[in-house]
Amino acid sequence: MSAHSGPAPLGLLDVVRTNGDSFHWANAQVSAPSVYQGNTPAWAATLKTPPASWDTYYFPWLLNVTGIHLYRSQQADSANFLIQNISGNSIQRDVAGLLRAASFEGALFAFRIWLPKLQAVSFEMHGTLTVAVRGEQTCTFATKPLYDTSTTDGNPYTVSETCQWNYAEPGCGDTTNNPCANSYVTCRQPNRFFGVLNTFQVNLQPTLTQINEVAVNRRRMI
């Protein structure tokens, strides 16, 4: 019965990559309101007649969408968007040029099922993109979650008796090309030692006093 209920639903894909450029692709050439808006990419200047309203014009580049899975958790929702990679001038393909101009890695996307007669959305999915396959005829974008813990930095440093600098990096500043053991006693730039000393050690002669000469190299996390 659905085949008799009106114009077929369309797939609309809005993409905003991290440099601010926006793209709108669908499986038909259609004008519709978009979820994400952005800058018109420089590539648009090569078109015969760039769309007057860039963020509501959908290019018919979306060939297929497969593998949609929604998990309702931090697990990445997944989908594959198959985009044509044939159009363009006689020398360069459009998508290949766009991929070369700037990265689509991490670009925000919103995919919707659009009911053109109702001007309404029956399904909507958000995430970020990663380029899965760059083929001769097509380009496949896969998805990554909006919140990806692997992209979040951990603690930059720990409080420790071990110096936090890598040897000879700018914070260390030593130029003798003789790596230390990240301990205070082996440090040749003690005024830049980046650690917390809780064992005071004086290099007294063992003949005068018996103290431990072993460098303390203990890490303590807080």
Place this chain on the structure above:
Amino acid sequence: MPQTDILNPTPTHPLNPDYGFQRKRPVTHLNLKANRGVPFFRDITDVGHQFVLNWNDKLASHARKLKWYYEQYRDGVFTLIDHEGGGRHYVGRFSQPVEPIPTSHNHWSVQQVLFDEVPGSPMVLYPGDWQDDAIWQLLISDFGDVMAAVSGSWVLTANAASQSGYEYVGANAATTDWAAFQYYGYGFQFWARTGPAMGIGQLVLDGTVLGNVDFYSAAAAAPSALMTQLNVPLGIHLVQLNATATNDIASTGTQIVWDALKVMR
């Protein structure tokens, strides 16, 4: 110069294939289309014509000669003339073995031999029927794609007289500016309008300078073939129009124009 070895030099030559072979040219482009909307198109390979030929009721000497053409030019090319098709030349080889079959005493049949045109081969006579065999390679495809690539100061300008309704107009102020178009075929004609305020460009084919194109004319003239390059082997070729920043001494401007190519197929 194996292209000078012609299998069937005259219309009455005994090695002419039987009447009625199919003039087939394999698909050389990619074609994709979304659910709804215009298709996308791109030439990607330079495979040539392919003809399946038959020779019925030939003498043994003819059958041996056909077999010789296969053996001799398995890794080479010879010329086949399509006498029924206006005498057009094709340079290629038999890409499958020639296997004569005896049908009666001194009567032989050679069936289903595939003649494969080989791209890049020089020809004794290049195809030159611009009326019937050549096609337009427009600046704007019928699907709306701008097919020429440009670098520098070029403006896409509507012009009803242009082949696609649009032309690229180059300021021709810097010698680093260029427009380029890649096509599949043999030779080409470069079409553009001329006028009293037009400059001089340089046409380059696959990196080889063909010469200058003078867009100047005392009165504005409709697009015409400003350069014809006939002797080009089959292949995928790149035509480039370079700016020269020069003009005719009588010209009042330097503009150059990319309108269209007419390409021999």
